[in-house]
Amino acid sequence: MPKRLSPFAKLLLYLIIGIVGTYIAQVNAISLWLIALTGCGISLFFHLQFYEFSRIKRVIGFQLGVFLVFSSVGALLVARTGNEAGLTDQKFGDNIYASAVVRDVHFSDSATVINIALLNGYAGDTVFDVPFGATVKDKQKKFLNLLPDDEIFIEGKVQPFFENTNPGAFNYREYMEQNGKYFQVKANTLNILHRPKWSIWRAVYQVRNHLSNVLRKHLEYRELGVAQALVLGQKQYLEPETKQAFAGVGAMHILAVSGLHVGLVFLLFNWLFKPLQKLPNGHIVQTVLVILVIVGYAAITGLSPSVTRASLMFALISVGNMLRRVGDIYNTIFASAFLMLLYNPDLLFSIGFQLSYIAVLGIIFIYPKLFKCLAPKYWITVKLWSLLCLAIAAQLVTFPLGIYYFHQFPTYFFITNLIVIPAAFVLLLGGFVLFFSNAITQLGFSIVEAWLGWMYQKVVWLLNECIEILYAFPVSSIAQLEISELQLFIIYLFIISTVVFLVYKSSFFLRVGMLMIFLLCVSFTWNKYDVLRSSGVLVYQYNTFVVEVFEGKKSRCYAGFVHPQQQFYFDRMIQDFNRHEGRVTDTIVEAKLLKRNRVEQVSLVKGENEIQLLEKSILIKLEDRRQKEEFSLDSARIFQVCN
Numbered sequence: 001m002p003k004r005l006s007p008f009a010k011l012l013l014y015l016i017i018g019i020v021g022t023y024i025a026q027v028n029a030i031s032l033w034l035i036a037l038t039g040c041g042i043s044l045f046f047h048l049q050f051y052e053f054s055r056i057k058r059v060i061g062f063q064l065g066v067f068l069v070f071s072s073v074g075a076l077l078v079a080r081t082g083n084e085a086g087l088t089d090q091k092f093g094d095n096i097y098a099s100a101v102v103r104d105v106h107f108s109d110s111a112t113v114i115n116i117a118l119l120n121g122y123a124g125d126t127v128f129d130v131p132f133g134a135t136v137k138d139k140q141k142k143f144l145n146l147l148p149d150d151e152i153f154i155e156g157k158v159q160p161f162f163e164n165t166n167p168g169a170f171n172y173r174e175y176m177e178q179n180g181k182y183f184q185v186k187a188n189t190l191n192i193l194h195r196p197k198w199s200i201w202r203a204v205y206q207v208r209n210h211l212s213n214v215l216r217k218h219l220e221y222r223e224l225g226v227a228q229a230l231v232l233g234q235k236q237y238l239e240p241e242t243k244q245a246f247a248g249v250g251a252m253h254i255l256a257v258s259g260l261h262v263g264l265v266f267l268l269f270n271w272l273f274k275p276l277q278k279l280p281n282g283h284i285v286q287t288v289l290v291i292l293v294i295v296g297y298a299a300i301t302g303l304s305p306s307v308t309r310a311s312l313m314f315a316l317i318s319v320g321n322m323l324r325r326v327g328d329i330y331n332t333i334f335a336s337a338f339l340m341l342l343y344n345p346d347l348l349f350s351i352g353f354q355l356s357y358i359a360v361l362g363i364i365f366i367y368p369k370l371f372k373c374l375a376p377k378y379w380i381t382v383k384l385w386s387l388l389c390l391a392i393a394a395q396l397v398t399f400p401l402g403i404y405y406f407h408q409f410p411t412y413f414f415i416t417n418l419i420v421i422p423a424a425f426v427l428l429l430g431g432f433v434l435f436f437s438n439a440i441t442q443l444g445f446s447i448v449e450a451w452l453g454w455m456y457q458k459v460v461w462l463l464n465e466c467i468e469i470l471y472a473f474p475v476s477s478i479a480q481l482e483i484s485e486l487q488l489f490i491i492y493l494f495i496i497s498t499v500v501f502l503v504y505k506s507s508f509f510l511r512v513g514m515l516m517i518f519l520l521c522v523s524f525t526w527n528k529y530d531v532l533r534s535s536g537v538l539v540y541q542y543n544t545f546v547v548e549v550f551e552g553k554k555s556r557c558y559a560g561f562v563h564p565q566q567q568f569y570f571d572r573m574i575q576d577f578n579r580h581e582g583r584v585t586d587t588i589v590e591a592k593l594l595k596r597n598r599v600e601q602v603s604l605v606k607g608e609n610e611i612q613l614l615e616k617s618i619l620i621k622l623e624d625r626r627q628k629e630e631f632s633l634d635s636a637r638i639f640q641v642c643n
Contacts, residue, residue, distance in 0.1 A: 006331035012338045014067045018074025019345045077345040094124035096158045096185060099193065100134070102150040104205070104302075106236060112138040114146055115181065116154070123158055133180040135161075136187050143190050149199040156187040166540050166573055180344060204299045208232060211300070214438045215431070218453025223460040226255065230424065231431040233257035233301030242464065245471040250395070250402075250410025251420045256352065257301040259360055262294060262310035264425050266318075268432075269293045287322040291315050306356040312336035313360075329364055333357065351405050355398055362397030363390060369503060384418065391417035400483070400491045409478045412470055419470075423463045430456050484527070490520050531583060540573065548574065548585070555585045 098121025106113045114136040121127075136143070136154070146152070160183055161173040176182070196202070212234065215227050225237040235255065246252045253260065273289050276282040298311040316332045337357055340347055347353045370389040376382045395413050403409060410416065434456055437449040470476060483491070494516035501509040532552050540546035548557045555578055562570045578585050 006328055006334055008331050008334035008338050010066070011070050012334045012341070014070035015074040015338060015341055016348060017067075018071030018076075019078050019341065019348055021071065022075035022078040074341070074345060077342070094126075094158050095155065096123040097121050097155050098123070098153070100152050100154055102146050102148050102152060103133075103201075104148055105146055112141050112143065114138060114143065116152070116185075118154075132182055135176070135181050135184040136190070137184055138187065143187070146190075146192070147195070148201040148205045149196055150192055151194040153189075153191045153193050154185060154187055155189045156185045159184050159186055164541065166542075167538070177346065180346075201299075204296075208234075208300050211435055214435055218434070218450075219457050219460065222464065223457055226464060227427065227431065227456070227460050229255040230257070230261075230427055233304065233307070245467050247406070248408070248410070248477045249416045249467055249470045250413040250477070251416045251467055253355075254420045254424045256306065257304065258306035258352075258356060259310035259313075260421070260424060261301075261428060262298065262307060262314060264428050265297050266290065266294060266314045268429065270318075283322055287318045290318050294318075304352065306352050308340060309333075309336050309353075309356055309360075312339060330361075333360060333364075351401070355401055358401065359394045359398050363393045366393040366396060366499060387418050387421055388414055390421070397495065400488050400495070403481045404483050404485075404488050407479065407481050409481060411475050411477055412473065416467075416470060419466050420463070423459075426459060427456075427463070430459060484523070487520060487523050490516050490523065494520070542570070542573070546570075546574075550578070550583055553583050555583050557585055 096118075098118045100116040100118045103115040103117055105115075116134050116136060118132040118134055136156075161176045161181075163173040164171055211232060212228060215231070216224060219227055221237070222239060222242065225235075225239055225242060228234040228237045233256070238255065243252075243255075246255055269290050270286075273286045276286045276289075279285065294311050294314055298307045301307055313332050313336045316335065317329075320332075340353070367389050370393055371386060374385055376385050391414050394417075395410075399409055430452075434449070434452050437452050440448075494513050497509040497512040497516065500506065501513060535551040536549075538548045538550070540548065542559075546557065546559045548555055550556075557574055559570070574585050
């Protein structure tokens with residue numbers, strides 16, 4: 001733990017305050033510019049006025065000015081993003097005529113997805129000349145010849161991304177906006193205006209496709225999905241059952257290319273290029289090559305937030321080693337986060353971004369303390385203890401977020417990490433060796449590539465089998481866990497205070513930890529009381545009508561016909577929301593709504609079924625009992641229509 005707050009930690013904190021504050025307050029851009037200018041004025045005034053007289057006043061004034069400037073910068077970034085999103089809302093349903101640049105192309109069994117940046121054009125009465133992120137979904141696969149950096153002209157219908165408004169459901173539209181894509185286009189025509197002879201992103205795309213074809217040549221479909229995700233960051237080939245098994249045992253992090261993968265690549269190539277240090281200026285050559293490899297790997301894997309963060313961090317570490325300077329690792333981490341949020345402030349609300357940084361900070365601070373608790377004698381026990389400490393440190397700081405977002409806790413995480421971390425290193429190294437062997441196949445070594453491909457297939461198969469066995473163990477994960485935002489905050493305060501107390505033996509942090517336990521108990525007790533006095537009616541968004549009536553801890557769901565293939569997802573939708581609220585759905589009754597005296601019609605379904613709301617009540621006819629049930633909306637504390 002640094003003795004004082006690192007410079008970039010302060011800047012990052014001010015930036016985050018500006019980002020979060022703007023999302024809450026919705027301040028306009030002019031006001032933000034005035035605040036930023038005021039901050040500069042205050043900083044300059046205090047610096048000049050008290051330069052020779054009062055150091056405390058000078059420092060306070062300077063810090064206040066820096067706070068106002070960088071919080072305003074964060075707010076301005078959010079305001080810019082919000083304006084883009086608001087402008088796109090006006091275009092939905094209109095035809096768009098625009099020029100664009102292709103950013104990336106992804107293939108799947110059902111469609112070709114083309115990520116583009118709209119440059120200029122018009123939709124309806126709106127003319128735009130600022131870049132917008134968008135997606136073209138080509139289900140008929142008419143535009144297979146597109147490549148990154150192609151300049152195109154597109155004509156089609158502007159459509160929003162699907163927004164699941166059911167409580168607790170995954171919001172796909174919000175996810176896409178966090179990734180800089182604000183709408184999708186159903187293209188009628190798409191013409192290539194200009195195709196550059198060469199571009200760096202096209203080269204990256206072609207390299208990625210070539211490496212993917214190498215893996216596809218040697219691996220079966222189940223193993224291919226795991227290898228594609230682990231080595232190349234392409235998760236579209238993962239089978240749902242495989243995803244579920246890896247998530248259930250807490251091993252999903254190795255299938256999302258992150259800091260672990262970049263760190264392994266850094267260590268591997270730093271070791272491979274180490275002999276270059278014997279040459280004149282060899283340490284400079286080594287550093288440049290390592291950074292090029294890291295940047296190239298990040299580009300090939302898609303430049304996800306976690307990969308970008310790790311690449312920036314290891315690049316800065318490499319430069320520090322080259323300059324023979326011992327850098328502050330915390331400042332390096334905060335600097336990478338600061339730069340990433342400057343580029344895209346929406347990353348702050350990304351699950352991957354949050355988990356990545358919290359895990360790294362937890363490992364850096366907690367891992368050395370845990371490792372010193374034991375002193376194993378043998379090499380193998382040292383390595384096993386090191387892996388176990390790494391797993392505990394990462395899990396300790398990330399489990400609250402895991403519960404908050406995914407509502408489960410992997411029971412055997414310590415065993416899982418003893419398997420998957422060495423497996424990740426072996427598969428990454430094996431993937432690089434396989435790619436290299438493919439490159440020299442033309443020299444007459446095809447039998448070597450075939451043998452390596454066979455071995456690689458078996459290693460991936462063995463990893464899958466281990467994960468499946470762990471997933472089949474009793475209580476492999478504790479599900480149906482729920483915490484609120486306040487409880488999440490309290491748990492993290494408890495973890496921080498406890499760890500600091502154990503390290504520095506300060507009674508103050510012990511008292512803080514005990515206070516957090518008390519507040520957590522009060523919070524859980526209040527939630528249970530709030531559930532007991534709650535009542536309401538909820539109309540879900542689904543492909544048939546779904547009405548839920550709840551009171552206290554019990555609820556009853558009335559639904560139209562649900563196809564057997566959709567029953568699992570239907571039950572999960574209902575149960576997830578009620579689990580979050582602390583209720584249990586005792587029955588799901590097949591029924592239909594009566595059509596009379598309608599005030600509002602909510603189009604939630606396909607076909608002829610409709611949901612119609614009465615003025616003060618909902619009238620439901622039960623299919624199996626020939627009776628009616630009426631529920632008053634006046635008596636319900638909560639009434640929500642998810643349309």
